[in-house]
Amino acid sequence: MNHNIYIYLLIMGGVTYLIRVLPLTLIRKQIKNRFLKSFLFYVPYVTLAVMTFPAIVDATSEPLAGLLALIIGIVLAWIGANLFQVSVACCVVVFLTELIMRYI
């Protein structure tokens, strides 16, 4: 190996930190432009939704378990369960589904 692992790690960490901190520190004024404001308003929902599906189905050993977790998670969040409850419920659903599927 010709390269130093610690230099690799510093490059990774440095680049990642700059990506995160530059927008935060450079954009300090409230943005007035309506399109940009709307765009930034939609960004969180779009990014999180894109990252959730189909990743949740691919994350589990059994795709069905992930799918059930997705459905139950949506229902629970819809009726007002909080972050922790939805999160733990999804884990439990996957655990039980995969347990049951092993005995069928």
Place this chain on the structure above:
Amino acid sequence: MSRDIMKLENRKQFREGVRDGMPIALGYFAVAFSLGIMAKNVGLTAFQGLLASFLNNASAGEYAGFTLIAADAPYWEMAVVTFITNMRYLLMSCALSQKFSPDTPLIHRFLVGYDVTDEIFGITIARPGYLNPVYAYGAILVAIPGWALGTYFGVVAGNILPATVVSALSVALYGMFLAIIIPPAKKNKVVAVLIVICFAASYIFTKADIFAGISSGTKTIILTLLIAGGAALFFPVKEEEEGESAHES
């Protein structure tokens, strides 16, 4: 007097941050654990895995970085690949920049910027009104050790946790995402429709052969630009509407 009130408020915010950071730490531990197994495979020590996770807090970014270490890639390549795999944080930070009150001292932007992850971003952007950085610190202080120690133990003890447990824990983060995006969708029809479109588009992007060469980080960026951009063009938010739905959760 007002100082005391602020202190009390900060304490409350910190506690809420810790509370919301718990499920994140749980999910992080599981994800980082599998990342640690990968770190071990490319020859990193447990300490190096721990350090990588403390410096990066980024699953896809670290994963990509480890593959480059394994390939003994040049340093510039490491910089470019890290930039590309983590570029979605650039978008998130832009959105988060608007969440800070103009009165918040600059130092907080440097500190919160250390940990703009998918999850920390998700919970901080969902806070009502301006973000109190103390809330973010509460969450970060619980979440980061979960992430870093998960990596550490992944290297040390790759196969101790049974596969069923790892599989179950791996959806904790997605459950959290749902808890963030679904409640606003109840109040805002545009957001609800967007989520359905995102699921469909993301599914096509992930499964269709023609997009096979695109990494999941790049997929997130492309779809975010397209879908959020389209929504902003056709359904620009009104001032009041933004206040209502962005800050409820």
